[in-house]
Amino acid sequence: MNIDSDTKLYCLIGNPISKSLSPMIHNLIFQLNSMNAKYLAFNIDNAEYLEKAVDGIRALGIGGFNITIPYKIEIMKYIDEIDEKAKILGAINTVLNIDGKLRGFNTDGDGFVKSLRDREIDIKDKKVALIGAGGAAHSIAVSLAFEGIKELVIINRTTQNAYKLKKLVEDVFPNIHINCYEIGRETSIPKDIDILINTTPIGMYPDVDSVPISPRLFSTSTIFYDIIYKPQKTKWILEAEKLGCKTFGGLDMLINQAIYSQKIWNKSLMNDSIDWNYIKGEVLKNIINSLQI
Numbered sequence: 001m002n003i004d005s006d007t008k009l010y011c012l013i014g015n016p017i018s019k020s021l022s023p024m025i026h027n028l029i030f031q032l033n034s035m036n037a038k039y040l041a042f043n044i045d046n047a048e049y050l051e052k053a054v055d056g057i058r059a060l061g062i063g064g065f066n067i068t069i070p071y072k073i074e075i076m077k078y079i080d081e082i083d084e085k086a087k088i089l090g091a092i093n094t095v096l097n098i099d100g101k102l103r104g105f106n107t108d109g110d111g112f113v114k115s116l117r118d119r120e121i122d123i124k125d126k127k128v129a130l131i132g133a134g135g136a137a138h139s140i141a142v143s144l145a146f147e148g149i150k151e152l153v154i155i156n157r158t159t160q161n162a163y164k165l166k167k168l169v170e171d172v173f174p175n176i177h178i179n180c181y182e183i184g185r186e187t188s189i190p191k192d193i194d195i196l197i198n199t200t201p202i203g204m205y206p207d208v209d210s211v212p213i214s215p216r217l218f219s220t221s222t223i224f225y226d227i228i229y230k231p232q233k234t235k236w237i238l239e240a241e242k243l244g245c246k247t248f249g250g251l252d253m254l255i256n257q258a259i260y261s262q263k264i265w266n267k268s269l270m271n272d273s274i275d276w277n278y279i280k281g282e283v284l285k286n287i288i289n290s291l292q293i
């Protein structure tokens, strides 16, 4: 696709952004949908420039943008309207620009939930455990709460952070039963978990020999989901597979959250005739090639 005066621009802002897969994923989705659009990554190395960058995006009519670390929270003060879920979790990763009016969303948790739905995993009334209580855990916890889970177990290194996440969810969803535990104190952690999710970097390249918690402690009916995508299958996931458990790696969530951003930016992509399975397959091949995983 040639660049011309009608080419619509989208972008990523963050620091650092040099290892981000977003430009590759989004440009490939534009290309596969024959859209006259491009996606660039801008490194903003000083938070003082954030407001100016947002003004520039408005002034230039950039169609939308993603935000990555460390600006997912700070950016919110420059955005005109925040979607309900993003408001609850207090961070955004996607912005839509319509005639200078900016609307913020968070697509991480929805990308996670979509991958469960695609494999027909029922979430309603389930007991779900999160290992970790950082940014990704927040997005996933809020999306799971919207899906109607019954119980949430939060296992984290710093229990204070686990309790902060518990409060954030409980304030909006008082019917969800939430308990917090310290990682490493395995004996106290409940074992009757339906879906167990690792949101810590434990097991991520180059720390590939570590596991966050032994899969052997849980029932073989527990579903294991590791949001890490490098390696594609962590040691934790390989161990759970050996026990005969259903497992998920992080690549599907990564691709799904990008597709949600694209659908926010371009309503034409909501069209049912688009073969998203084919597009996801092509994106997956490119990610695997570029990460060499």
Ligand code: NAP
Residues within 6 Å of the ligand: 108, 131, 132, 133, 134, 135, 136, 137, 156, 157, 158, 161, 183, 199, 200, 201, 202, 204, 227, 228, 229, 250, 251, 253, 254, 255, 257
């Ligand atoms: P974050 O906000 O920094 O949170 C990290 C969490 O992991 C915190 O709860 C932290 O505990 C815990 N943690 C970190 N190092 C640990 C260690 N050595 N031992 C025990 N606990 C540890 O990070 P994030 O943005 O949530 O990202 C977390 C992971 O998810 C990364 O690996 C990232 O690549 C991956 N991710 C994947 C996707 C996807 O689409 N697949 C999306 C987002 C993130 P404390 O509270 O004690 O600090």
